Amino acid sequence: MTSILAQKPVLAQEEVLRGLQQYDRRAKVQISQMILYPYYFFEYTLRAKSLLKLNGKVACTIDALSGQGALADVQPEFSPSPAKEGGMLPVAVAKDEAKRLAENFIIHTLSQKTKFLTVPRLHLADSSLFYRPFWLAQYRRAAHGQQQLIVDAVSGSYHPL
Amino acid sequence: MLSMDGIIFVVYILTLLGIGLWFSRRSSQSSEQYLLGGRSLGPAVTAMTMQTTAMSGYMFMGAPALAFQYGWYAVWYAIGDAGGSIINLAVLGKRIRRMSELLGALSPIEFLEKRFESASVRVIGALISIVFLFAYVCAQFIAAGKAMATLTGFTYEWSLIIGISVIIIYTVAGGYLAVAYTSFVQGVIMVLGVAGIGFLAYFHVGGLTGLNSALEKMDPTYLSIWGKDLAFYGQWGVVLGAILIFSIGYMGLPHVVVRHMSMKSTKTVKGAILISAIWNQFFIFIPYILGLISIILLPDIKDPEMAITQLAYTLFPGLFAALLLSAVMSAVMSTADSLLMQAGTILSRDVYQRFINQNATQQTTILVSRLCILGGGIVGIIVAIYEPPSIFGLAVFAFGTLGNSFLVPYVASVYSKKANYIGCLCAMIGGAATNIAWTSLNLEAATAIHPFLAGLTVSLLGMVIGSQFGNKPSQRIQDIFEQSKNKRFFSKEFDQNIARHLAPEAKNISKFLAKEAESY
Numbered sequence: 001m002t003s004i005l006a007q008k009p010v011l012a013q014e015e016v017l018r019g020l021q022q023y024d025r026r027a028k029v030q031i032s033q034m035i036l037y038p039y040y041f042f043e044y045t046l047r048a049k050s051l052l053k054l055n056g057k058v059a060c061t062i063d064a065l066s067g068q069g070a071l072a073d074v075q076p077e078f079s080p081s082p083a084k085e086g087g088m089l090p091v092a093v094a095k096d097e098a099k100r101l102a103e104n105f106i107i108h109t110l111s112q113k114t115k116f117l118t119v120p121r122l123h124l125a126d127s128s129l130f131y132r133p134f135w136l137a138q139y140r141r142a143a144h145g146q147q148q149l150i151v152d153a154v155s156g157s158y159h160p161l
Numbered sequence: 162m163l164s165m166d167g168i169i170f171v172v173y174i175l176t177l178l179g180i181g182l183w184f185s186r187r188s189s190q191s192s193e194q195y196l197l198g199g200r201s202l203g204p205a206v207t208a209m210t211m212q213t214t215a216m217s218g219y220m221f222m223g224a225p226a227l228a229f230q231y232g233w234y235a236v237w238y239a240i241g242d243a244g245g246s247i248i249n250l251a252v253l254g255k256r257i258r259r260m261s262e263l264l265g266a267l268s269p270i271e272f273l274e275k276r277f278e279s280a281s282v283r284v285i286g287a288l289i290s291i292v293f294l295f296a297y298v299c300a301q302f303i304a305a306g307k308a309m310a311t312l313t314g315f316t317y318e319w320s321l322i323i324g325i326s327v328i329i330i331y332t333v334a335g336g337y338l339a340v341a342y343t344s345f346v347q348g349v350i351m352v353l354g355v356a357g358i359g360f361l362a363y364f365h366v367g368g369l370t371g372l373n374s375a376l377e378k379m380d381p382t383y384l385s386i387w388g389k390d391l392a393f394y395g396q397w398g399v400v401l402g403a404i405l406i407f408s409i410g411y412m413g414l415p416h417v418v419v420r421h422m423s424m425k426s427t428k429t430v431k432g433a434i435l436i437s438a439i440w441n442q443f444f445i446f447i448p449y450i451l452g453l454i455s456i457i458l459l460p461d462i463k464d465p466e467m468a469i470t471q472l473a474y475t476l477f478p479g480l481f482a483a484l485l486l487s488a489v490m491s492a493v494m495s496t497a498d499s500l501l502m503q504a505g506t507i508l509s510r511d512v513y514q515r516f517i518n519q520n521a522t523q524q525t526t527i528l529v530s531r532l533c534i535l536g537g538g539i540v541g542i543i544v545a546i547y548e549p550p551s552i553f554g555l556a557v558f559a560f561g562t563l564g565n566s567f568l569v570p571y572v573a574s575v576y577s578k579k580a581n582y583i584g585c586l587c588a589m590i591g592g593a594a595t596n597i598a599w600t601s602l603n604l605e606a607a608t609a610i611h612p613f614l615a616g617l618t619v620s621l622l623g624m625v626i627g628s629q630f631g632n633k634p635s636q637r638i639q640d641i642f643e644q645s646k647n648k649r650f651f652s653k654e655f656d657q658n659i660a661r662h663l664a665p666e667a668k669n670i671s672k673f674l675a676k677e678a679e680s681y
Contacts, residue, residue: 023655035673037666039422061422066265066665070422089673107523111506111530134670139651147650150663150670155423157660159667160262160651161674 004088005078006036006131009153016135016151020158028140035150036088036131038064040095041076042102043127046110048120057125060105062098064091064129069105078130088131099127166483167313173487174327180346218304218493219297220448222466223552228452229465232376232383234393234403235449238557241404243445256575260645261661265668269567276574278635279582282589287511289566289593293559294504295537300555301497302328302541304466308490311470312483321545324490328497329538347488347495352444354485358469359447361476362454372450375457383456401614466552501537505530558600558612565592565616569624577628578642584628592620 011019013031020029043059059072093101103122110120133153139160140146148161228235257272266272274283305328306321313320366372376383380390387394448469455468462471470489473482509530514521521529544550550558569588573580599605599612608615634642651659 020655023658024652027652027655035670037670063665063669065669068665070662073423086677089669103523107527108506108510111502111527134666136670136674141650141652144650148671148674150667152660152663157663158658159660159663161667161671 002083003080004036004083004131005128006081007076007133007154008079009034009133009135011135011151011153011156013135016137016153016156019156020137020139020149020151024141026141030138030140031135031151032138033087033136034153035134035136036084037134038089038091038129038131040064040093040098040102041072041078041126041128041130042099042106043072043075043125044106044122045125046120046122048110058106058110058122059126060102060109062093062102062105064093064098065089067093067098067101069101069109071109076130078128091129095127095129099124164312164314166311166479166486169480169483170312170487170490173484174491177346177491218301218496218552219556220444221469221489221492222304222307223300223556224448225452225455225468226465226551227553228449229455229462229468231388231392232380232385232453232456234386234388235452236446237386237400237403239445239449256645257571258656258659258661259647260575260641262659262664262667263641263644265664269571273567273570273574273585276638277570277580277582277585278638279585282570282582282585284511284515285586285589286566287507289562289589290507291504291512292593292597293563294500294507295540296555296559296562298497298500298504298537299541299544299550300552300559301493301500302545303549303552303555305490305493305497306545307464307467308470308486308493311467312486312490318546322542325538325542325545328494328501329535347491350484350488351492354473354481354488355444355447355469358472358476358485359451362451362458362472365476366454366457372453372457376453379456379460383453401611403611403613501534504537505534508533558596561596561600561613561616562593564613565596565620566590568592568617569620573624573628575642575645577624578634578639579628580624581628581631581634583631584624584626587623587627588620589623591623592616595619 016031017029021027039061041059041061043057045056046058047055059075061070061072062068063070106122107120135151135153137149137151137158138146139149149158150161151158224235224239227238260276261272264272264275266275270283270286273286274280302321302325305324306317309315309320309324310317313323315323363372366375373384382389382391385391386400393400451469451472452465455462455465455472458475459468459471462468470482470486473485477485509526513529514526518525566589569592570580570585573584573588593616595618596612596616599610599615604610604615605612
């Protein structure tokens, strides 16, 4: 069986249900399945000169379906796990393309958020394809019907489908 | 030779620099935490940082000057400003939010681009943002010049050059100093300072009753809703424009949207946004009230834009007043700095890279962005020295141009199924051009119509007429339009906590599930 790198779900089903119900006690929420969503992770060491030096590490993820970038806050932990039969989204962005998108994203963000005179030098320190777990939930309200949601099993953020 | 106040300012800036350096060194040395990742700072720090961002030269100098000049009429602008978020959320918010989710759009401009299915919308939006950004930066420059003149005792021209040079150096060469903790220190000083002045001055004039009776004795028309000397009597077009300008302008602000992903579980800071929103509402009115109070306490003030500063020197010991002014100056610096950075990025990516050099390397793009910042600085110095408009006038012009370009496209995007990209482009260009022409030719005096209202009318006509031409919105957009009309499904609280940044993931998962269902 093929193995993939994935983040471990931090929030169990019960915690997700409790979390969602705190906003709406009358709704009935049910979790139907877990979905694994693919992202690329890129970590860079950064050096830029200005009046003061700007050194450190910066990292981002690239959505492996839409190519959207996101800044990562802390070093993640990925653990190998067996690939699932269903509920795993296929990768649509190739690794080279993702690398190009990641560099663009990091440079663009740096040019907006930091101040430097010289162009920052980025050195790729680490990269991997990983899967992030999302819970798929059914949200029911009497007289309103039902709606599907995804809940990020690491951060607890949610969004309707 | 620097005055005592000048020395306080230098010490203040050095202290901020020290705090910034210490925190950025600490975060760059951390083996686990990444730069710019924005790990939680706690609700107090986050709220204070948000508050500092909202404070600018306009708040400290423009707003009190208008109140000093026109009396209670100025509060129309504050009402619009305070109501802005309410209009955004309550009237348009629901449908736009729903449609954004369905379109997978992350920022307002991206929303318009996807709804009207045209990349030109993004480019025109970017160009209009540039007009706004430079006008607003210019207002900050003038404020910086005035604050520096008070602190250093130099002439306005020299202070302006010193002030802008400090801003430019801060913008392009300061390293990673924009750490939240620096904003936090500044925020604490400004919030305490402004609240302190407000508190002392308010009781000094005997509260609202005392203020109003003193104003009435000086000139009863100060209390009129039509402005001092009834300058805008019966001109509903002007009043309506005043109320709408800030409430609507916000919708077109160029947003810097950077997605963040928490790699480990965090407890979300929900309190911060609420605290900040309450503070914002409170602080919107204070500068106007201080402008009214200074009519009584400082009737002979030469430059009403310096009303808050003068009040600080009148009511506080010199040291505290200088400290407050230093905080104002650095707030102006950080506002100008982020506006310049945004303008540089928009010009280099959306204009230079798209139209002039499509194969530009990262190095060239960054160089162009930095040169634009430098160019903007030089133009700013020239305008602020030779033709300095009022800070208030610049802010109104900047917000007016934005509002006139974006209001009609936003409303039409969710309320008119026929509205298409030609209509959107006509509305954006027509609205902005009318506002610019109306303001520069001073047509308000001849027509009694506020530039904002004139721009709004032309923008509306542009949308209605323009949408008759070109292709109709695609079937997909028409379907999304119908879906977004549906009544809100979730409870209010649940809806407010939806993580909008997950829109692209939701869209992809939705497609994936539909495909899986088909194959079964």
